[in-house]
Amino acid sequence: MKTRITQLLGIEHPIIQAAMSWASSNSTLVIEVSNAGGMGVLAGGPMRVEDFAKAVAEIKAGTAKPWAVNIPLNNPRTPQLLDIAHEARIPVMVASQGGVRGHLARFRGIGTKWLHVVASVEHALKAEAAGVDALVVDGAEAGGHPPPAEVSTLVLVRRVVKSVKLPVVASGGIADGYGVAAMLALGAEGVQLGTRFIATPEASVHPAYKEAVLKAGVGDTAFVGRGGHPIRQLKNGFSEKYAAAERAGATAEELEKLFDSASLKQAALDGDVAWGKVEAGQSAGLVDEILPAAEVMRRLVAELEHARRNVGMA
Ligand SMILES: Cc1cc2nc3c(=O)[nH]c(=O)nc-3n(C[C@H](O)[C@H](O)[C@H](O)COP(=O)(O)O)c2cc1C
Incomplete structure (x- = not known):
């Protein structure tokens, strides 16, 4: 399936494994998702600088497919993490919590695609004006940091799609291919799933x-x-x-x-x-079993096909 997101990122399926502090602060999950045709995202936020550098090197060695790092831009370790990411010529950045100015041009110089996580229409417009390549829009169902205004994914994604020209990745509340189809129907061109990927052997949580x-x-x-x-x-x-x-x-x-x-x-x-x-x-209420990340990817794609046929989108 082709969307502006699959084309921008060079991935087969419009599916991103969300950055999750600790759970995706390891190379294995990222490698598995990227090798399965989605895009894995390393959550750098909680990582020690040396662990981050090691994981980045492992991912580079573990996949030839596109992958990303997530760096919160308001962290005391942000400058060091950004330097490591730049040095490694990361294919994709998923940035959150902070302004992008001052960083974009540097990463553009090495061909990195820049996705920015937002949770309001106001921040979506700001990120678009700053020149990012695509937006990740988090709705109220999301785990982690949902929008303070508690606007649901269904409403916020649709509103942002109508308000910006950039491609939008929908995030929050999606656990299977039926949710993916719903977001594509709203005009999102990709989706991001966090909680679904916690229930995988590769997620590094207790x-x-x-x-x-x-x-x-x-x-x-x-x-x-x-x-x-x-x-x-x-x-x-x-x-x-x-x-x-x-x-x-x-x-x-x-x-x-x-x-x-x-x-x-x-x-x-x-x-x-x-x-x-x-x-x-x-x-979490839609997640009933622990499955390898590659199997999660296979099921998402099969369910998406089924859902598209159900509603005559295929
Ligand atoms: C355990 C956990 C940790 C998270 N950590 C981060 C993070 O470090 N950086 C970030 O941008 N988002 C973080 N998020 C948000 C996710 O990237 C994503 O937006 C969210 O999981 C999507 O909603 P879902 O869980 O319903 O799929 C986290 C979410 C969870 C569940």
Whole structure:
């Protein structure tokens, strides 16, 4: 299937494995997805500089297909991570959290395609004006950092598609080929899946985290941190405590302190799914089994074909 995204990135299927701190902070998942015709994305955000450099080298050796790194642009280690990415002549950058000016021209010089993650129409227009190649649009269903305004993927993607000329990658709430077809019908030209790829052997999170994703129903996530930089995670002791504090009228300062008392690392590496930030999207309720990433890719493509035939798009 050809879209402006498959053509821009040089990939076979319009499917991107989302950057996920810890879960995709390893080379194996990225290599498997890229070799299966999608695009794997290394999540550099939480990585030590030397680990990032090692993973980048492993990916270069492990696939001849396009792949990407995700670097949050507001991180203290951003300059070092950008230097490593530049040195490695990465094919694709998926940047998030921060302005692109000052970085784009440098990466354009080595032929890198630049995708920018946005979660509002305003930020989509800003990124388009700054000259990025494509947008990744995160809706409220998404795990990780959904839009503070809580606009659903269905509405936000459609709005952004109507507001910009750039190709759009839809992200948030997509777990199978039927979701992919829905996003393509809205005018998105690619999709990004995070939570679905947590339930793979290649995702580098604790088995208890994967188990929690499998067990979750569609209503088992919580939106934590309204008013700040909210996250979507599986409901647990921490999210319940946070919700109770909100209901009790805790001050912004008290809520911030509580928010900072738990971490994603605690859940992802230590397996503390009761009190850590078990970031995952509503699509956890659509994920029922752990499958190798290449098999996830095969099923996504087969389901997409089936869905397109169902609605007469094929
Ligand atoms: C565990 C987890 C960690 C994430 N870490 C990052 C990250 O480091 N950088 C980023 O841009 N997005 C991050 N995200 C957001 C994903 O890239 C993606 O937008 C989201 O997973 C899409 O929604 P879905 O989970 O419903 O597929 C993370 C999401 C999850 C679930």
